[in-house]
Amino acid sequence: MPNHTDKLDFPASFTWGVATSAFQIEGAAAEDGKGPSIWDTFSHTPGKVIDGSNGDVACDHYHRYAEDVELIASLNVNAYRFSVSWSRVQPDGHGAWNEKGFDFYSRLLDKLREKNITAHLTLYHWDLPQGLQDMGGWLNRDTAHHFAAYAAEVARRFGARVATIATHNEPWCSANLGYGNGQFAPGVADPVAALQVSHHLLLSHGLAMQAMRAVKAPAKLGIVLNQWTATPATDSAADKAAADLEYARSVQWFMDPIFKGRYPELALKAIDTTRLSIFENDFKDIQQPLDFLGVNYYFRAFVSTETPPRLPEAKLGLTDMGWEIYPQGMSELLQALHREYQLPPVYITENGMAEADQLAGGRVDDARRIDYVRSHLQAIATAMEQGVDVRGYFYWSLLDNFEWNSGYAKRFGLVYVDYATQQRTLKDSALWYRSFIARQRAGQYHHAGKAVGAVGASGAGE
Template sequence: MSELKFPPNFSWGVATSAYQIEGAAAEDGRGPSIWDTFSHQPGKTFEGHTGDVACDHYHRYDTDVDLIASLGVDAYRFSISWSRVQPKGHGAWNEKGLAFYDRLVDKLLSKGIKPHVTLYHWDLPQGLQDLGGWGSRDTTDCFADYADVMGRRLGDRVASICTHNEPWCTAHLGHHVGQFAPGNKDPQLAIQVAHHLLLSHGKALQAMRASGVKAPLGIVLNQSSVTAATQSQADRDSAERQYAAFVRWYMDPIFLKRYPTAPGLSIYPTVSENDFNTIAQPLDFLGINYYTRIWASESSPPVPAPNAMGVNDMGWETYPQGLSDLLRQIDRDYDLPPIYITENGFAGDDHLVGGKVADSPRIAYVHTHLAALQQAMEAGVDIRGYFYWSLFDNYEWNSGYAKRFGLVHVDYENQQRTLKDSAHWYSDLIRKGR
């Protein structure tokens, strides 16, 4: 393997999200979220799996943080369960829920680990969904109030606060194709939801800054490079359209105060006066989640992607060069703040054998993507840190517990945690780098 060299102040981390690991779904005053509702509907998730227990992190956070510390990482990215701290998403707050995140942050700090907080990782309180969810403009104000309270509660101790994780997934997977909660299939609604997510992001930054929150503030976007399968006009137009819908749809409003145009892009949201001024708040950082590229083929049948480096357990092509290509492209197109790679990871067919999990494909995936990241940094892109997704095998949304992204194997029968070979490799890489 080629040698990897990163700056001594480069931040190394792991990431999780609340619904995927916490469990304790109905304990200590937590209200239901749209994922509680969705996952309990027959046929919505793999074998009916839910996040009711997940990795039981709510009860095991203390020893889980010890495990994180054992890896040698200096940063941990996690999300707040909105309905744990404010059960309906509006109205009364839940002190037991707020106290849990206080304890988690304090434990991380006691171990020398910088906490990076995500306010929204797809688990809208069901109480807000009942009032229209992200389709309602009122939800943007509820989110700003939530951000303000959490910012004042944790902002003096955490290393960063991000408003949204992957708004494309909430809008498209949750409201266009119905694959994720709340399970809507309405293209026009999905576009309006995307706009409200961006608007809520801007309002949240305004609210937190008005309250004097000291932590750096930003947003996390999932992005991919896009490759036209052939040089045909149809494939080139498709590549342009998919890049506009996936990357530019969220970047252009934040950095350029507009939505993109592209061949075949025809549905736009209702935008009120000053919305773009609200959305385009200055960012202290930008989080990028990268897993694979988009392969654009309009022929029938489609031209298959080369898959020269194989695919993961989700069927996603391993294509590290896409990370470098993407980062250099957005660095050319926008005036960017410092970037963190907030998610990058590999779903593997992992098995615990003799107390060990051999997962060399994951090690190869991370190594090649870090090499691509190094290329982008050498080209001048300002990247400050890398978070592997995910710390644990966890609840993988509509795939249930069938897909394993973790550095740490979880036996869901007894909650036993076992460091995979990749965890030991990642830990060694970090220690050598220091």
């Protein structure tokens, strides 16, 4: 493994974690009463997934969760972020609950507790029950109320067993990729529909926050948003205006309703709102206090109005997704949010990179991923020095998994998965992350006047 040195020093209370989502790893697509989700339907539709695969088996986490929790514990992390499959616990998205589905998550939580790993639960990671899609999906306002009922039930059962509950993961993707360009499930290509869906997603968030607080869930409650800075390609007025609009239509479109009770004027001026249905008190429902904000950061928007558009220099290269590696954008984003909004505590709930990883001699050499993580942690540290209250970092993802419409062709994991055998192998990045966390804890214990020694589930060091 490469000998990387690290001088970063995070607070002793900082949360170190890994993240996954239900559809991407669980498999067991029709077992124990689970109903189909829109991603089951979408991935079984010819031509929708690049490699022709589906999520029927994925990483078989439903049957291998105990093994996977052992893997998590071996990394020295103290937190695990996962999502609940709505259609596993409520097959149609309304009506009867599925106790076998809830039992699975209860067993998972038991195993995490055995290993002293704190659970962070996400209610919705894009896998709407097909039964609700058949009734109009997120274009149907009633779906927001069904979501609130689902949120209340999960919070009632598990709210005392998890540290946080996030309503949605990346509603921008659900709206714009699911309804705007048809790239994701349910495969609708209608930009106006995407706007309406984004509003119903935000409404469902606010209703769910109220419903969970009504059942007095002890967990901290919030939402996870994918966000980015928007950099104009040149100093031209056109590029600057386009970058401002991009930021308004992406980051501010979701942040402003939650924190300011309105949509950003700049974005509203650029869209056709005549087909957008907003009820009188919707913003009162949406603007609920957050206990935390989850931020997912992968890249910046580089905005050019030229034809063809000017591209960034990508000095640090591109990931296997074709995304520019731009770690300073993490710091720039966090500082911009800190200036513009009264933020609650922030978690970096996703950050990571896809690589064309190969297993050779029992090892995966992914030095670029190590550099990626370290540079983004440095950007987080810089933002914290500027006053941003960041409480934790979750690498995306624990495992190589079903990467949505890319199928199994893109590998984000710290752990390499051989999909034919389901064999898991720690990549070099996993070994580095384990050692990095151990060194952090050892240094903090030293600063606190305690003995320095091997720390964590494996006691791993370099």
